[in-house]
Amino acid sequence: MTKELLFSFKSPSRDDLNVYGFRFGAGKIGYPKIAIISGLNGEEIAGVFSASQLVHFLQERETLNPDLINGEILIVPSVNHFALNMGKRFWPLDNTDINVMFPGYDKGETTQRIAYKLFEVVKDFNYGIIIEDRKDKADCMPYVKLIDSQYMDIEGAESFGLRFIHTKKFEPVDSGSLLYNWGVWGTKAYSVVFSGKKHLFQAESDLVLDSLIRFLSVHNIINFKVFGGYKSDLISQNRVEIIKSPKAGIFKPIVKNGVQIREGDLIGIIYDSLSGEIKSQIHARTDGIVSCIYSYPLIFQQTIAFRIVKFN
Amino acid sequence: MIIQSLNIELPVSENFRVQKNRFVPQSVSINNDEVELKKLKRISIVSGTHGDELEGQYVCYLLTNWLENNQDKINGIIDIYPSLNSLGIDSITRSIPFYNVDLNRIFPGNKNDFLPSQIADGIIEEISGSDYAVDIHSSNIFLRELPQVRMSAEFKDKLLPLAKKLGIDFVWIHDAITVLEATFAHTMNSRGTKTLVVEMGVGMRITPEYCFSLADGLKNMMADIGILNIETKKLKEPVISENGEVFYLNAGASGLFVPTTSHYEILKKGEKIGNIVSPLSGKIEEEVFSPSDGVLFTLREYPIVYEGSLLARIFGKNSSEINNK
Numbered sequence: 001m002t003k004e005l006l007f008s009f010k011s012p013s014r015d016d017l018n019v020y021g022f023r024f025g026a027g028k029i030g031y032p033k034i035a036i037i038s039g040l041n042g043e044e045i046a047g048v049f050s051a052s053q054l055v056h057f058l059q060e061r062e063t064l065n066p067d068l069i070n071g072e073i074l075i076v077p078s079v080n081h082f083a084l085n086m087g088k089r090f091w092p093l094d095n096t097d098i099n100v101m102f103p104g105y106d107k108g109e110t111t112q113r114i115a116y117k118l119f120e121v122v123k124d125f126n127y128g129i130i131i132e133d134r135k136d137k138a139d140c141m142p143y144v145k146l147i148d149s150q151y152m153d154i155e156g157a158e159s160f161g162l163r164f165i166h167t168k169k170f171e172p173v174d175s176g177s178l179l180y181n182w183g184v185w186g187t188k189a190y191s192v193v194f195s196g197k198k199h200l201f202q203a204e205s206d207l208v209l210d211s212l213i214r215f216l217s218v219h220n221i222i223n224f225k226v227f228g229g230y231k232s233d234l235i236s237q238n239r240v241e242i243i244k245s246p247k248a249g250i251f252k253p254i255v256k257n258g259v260q261i262r263e264g265d266l267i268g269i270i271y272d273s274l275s276g277e278i279k280s281q282i283h284a285r286t287d288g289i290v291s292c293i294y295s296y297p298l299i300f301q302q303t304i305a306f307r308i309v310k311f312n
Numbered sequence: 313m314i315i316q317s318l319n320i321e322l323p324v325s326e327n328f329r330v331q332k333n334r335f336v337p338q339s340v341s342i343n344n345d346e347v348e349l350k351k352l353k354r355i356s357i358v359s360g361t362h363g364d365e366l367e368g369q370y371v372c373y374l375l376t377n378w379l380e381n382n383q384d385k386i387n388g389i390i391d392i393y394p395s396l397n398s399l400g401i402d403s404i405t406r407s408i409p410f411y412n413v414d415l416n417r418i419f420p421g422n423k424n425d426f427l428p429s430q431i432a433d434g435i436i437e438e439i440s441g442s443d444y445a446v447d448i449h450s451s452n453i454f455l456r457e458l459p460q461v462r463m464s465a466e467f468k469d470k471l472l473p474l475a476k477k478l479g480i481d482f483v484w485i486h487d488a489i490t491v492l493e494a495t496f497a498h499t500m501n502s503r504g505t506k507t508l509v510v511e512m513g514v515g516m517r518i519t520p521e522y523c524f525s526l527a528d529g530l531k532n533m534m535a536d537i538g539i540l541n542i543e544t545k546k547l548k549e550p551v552i553s554e555n556g557e558v559f560y561l562n563a564g565a566s567g568l569f570v571p572t573t574s575h576y577e578i579l580k581k582g583e584k585i586g587n588i589v590s591p592l593s594g595k596i597e598e599e600v601f602s603p604s605d606g607v608l609f610t611l612r613e614y615p616i617v618y619e620g621s622l623l624a625r626i627f628g629k630n631s632s633e634i635n636n637k
Contacts, residue, residue, distance in 0.1 A: 009618070010566045011566055012566045012567050012616055012617070012618065013591075013592070093616065093621075094454065095406065095412075107560075108562065108620060109562065109621065110618040110619065110620035111620075113619065113620040135411075135413065135426070136411065137411075171494065172492075172493035172494040173417055173418070173494050242424045244424075248320075248321040248324075249323055249324075250323065273325065274324070274325060298324065300320065300321070300322060300323060300410075300427050301321035301322075302320055302430055304424070
């Protein structure tokens with residue numbers, strides 16, 4: 001393994017933004033190259049944890065087995081350290097999102113330049129994985145996200161062995177995402193999405209780490225036997241039942257992600273913030289599996305409180 | 313008449329709302345004459361999509377104040393929405409607070425998505441059906457902008473004649489950019505409402521002379537399209553970006569940007585615009601020069617810069633128009 005300074009960016013007063021990559025394997029002919037990126041945004045702490053744990057795992061295993069790596073693996077656990085180090089989500093000076101700036105522009109704005117420098121490093125890989133969270137305040141079961149386009153690779157997504165693969169309808173804002181641009185440039189790309197804005201969620205982090213190792217193993221990038229994962233279900237928006245909060249107030253979910261529920265089950269309660277009375281009880285409208293739950297104690301009216309993957 | 317057009321309950325004893333002030337001809341009742349109202353031309357003037365942009369607040373005040381005192385001049389429906397992102401406006405927050413999402417990047421929105429997307433959907437539903445719309449932006453806190461209308465080339469034929477009635481300094485016609493398809497203006501233009509985007513001044517401040525000028529320009533435009541019964545004026549013709557070239561000056565170094573010239577100056581190629589200096593070392597990190605003859609229509613207002621931060625934009629070359637500013 002080598003730890004490489006991929007690029008550096010000078011700050012007016014802070015330390016330089018030094019973006020490091022951990023490279024494993026020399027890329028034997030006939031074996032694929034993969035890049036794994038996390039920490040494009042400063043709230044994606046769980047993604048940083050999973051990616052860095054993968055670095056640790058590979059480093060440890062490579063010590064035990066020098067023939068562990070067949071292909072080439074580049075892991076970049078964090079890009080936006082400036083935001084991570086101050087509890088911000090986006091680039092701290094101008095609040096712009098690096099993950100809408102791809103493929104980047106070397107003569108453009110700061111985050112366009114950061115995107116450009118990163119993309120120059122990772123664009124020619126066979127496979128690309130970005131670990132990210134959802135934009136909204138929701139804790140979700142880890143899943144693979146694909147943008148529904150000519151570039152999506154469902155078969156590859158199945159090799160993570162996660163329970164769900166979600167095909168997301170293309171929206172204009174996706175045109176600047178790393179996931180989409182990898183696809184445009186010929187890389188088979190996947191987004192692994194899960195929770196972790198404020199907490200680590202050990203079980204989910206372990207699941208994501210497992211799924212990354214499984215992907216590397218299935219694609220013969222590493223010589224390592226793994227347990228089989230789920231036979232993933234491919235879901236699109238119409239398989240997801242959205243349950244919104246009928247009232248605003250203090251939100252208490254009754255169920256956890258991953259549990260099976262039946263139509264009519266009580267799954268959440270909303271209390272009046274001042275009187276403490278129950279303002280609303282949220283019941284499931286379908287049989288299915290809870291895949292995402294709103295993650296903040298205060299909830300707005302008409303906010304998505306639960307996402308339920310329907311059985312059919 | 314002030315009307316609440318979007319109303320979402322917040323968790324603790326408050327409601328999120330979008331409010332508009334609706335003006336109609338004196339001969340029509342807002343509440344009772346649905347059929348009559350549908351026959352009228354309608355314009356929606358919106359602002360406050362970004363909570364740190366306040367120039368539009370003053371323009372809305374000026375217009376509303378004038379309309380209140382000139383109700384006999386009203387020939388159509390004029391809806392004025394000063395604060396689409398009302399939570400942001402009241403808290404100096406550019407994006408939608410709580411979610412940190414730029415409202416002007418998630419249109420047309422979706423009823424089944426998270427709150428910002430529901431707000432976007434509600435705004436589009438509310439304003440759809442307008443014949444015209446004007447979306448007034450300031451710049452952000454970083455840049456000072458000359459009053460300008462921005463439009464995508466795909467809508468140029470419909471929008472340029474309208475923009476020329478505003479008496480504005482500059483019209484910037486840009487290529488279609490996919491990410492801008494998620495803006496309010498693109499969504500409305502795609503749905504048949506002729507929608508202009510005005511950009512002027514700087515974030516968190518008002519520039520009264522720009523606001524007076526735009527308020528007059530809006531009245532003139534409304535007169536031209538028959539919504540106001542006042543005489544149209546021959547206002548100044550805008551400079552059109554297609555007649556020259558827009559040069560971007562991005563910082564080549566990080567540090568403190570100190571301009572050595574003023575906004576809206578006419579520059580010669582090679583003329584100095586400013587320095588990027590290091591407060592720590594006491595050295596000049598970069599001297600910034602104009603790459604072309606032209607007018608400095610954008611100038612950085614906020615001094616801290618990273619490499620890549622936009623310092624200035626110059627509309628350059630040729631333009632005899634420029635010399636007539």
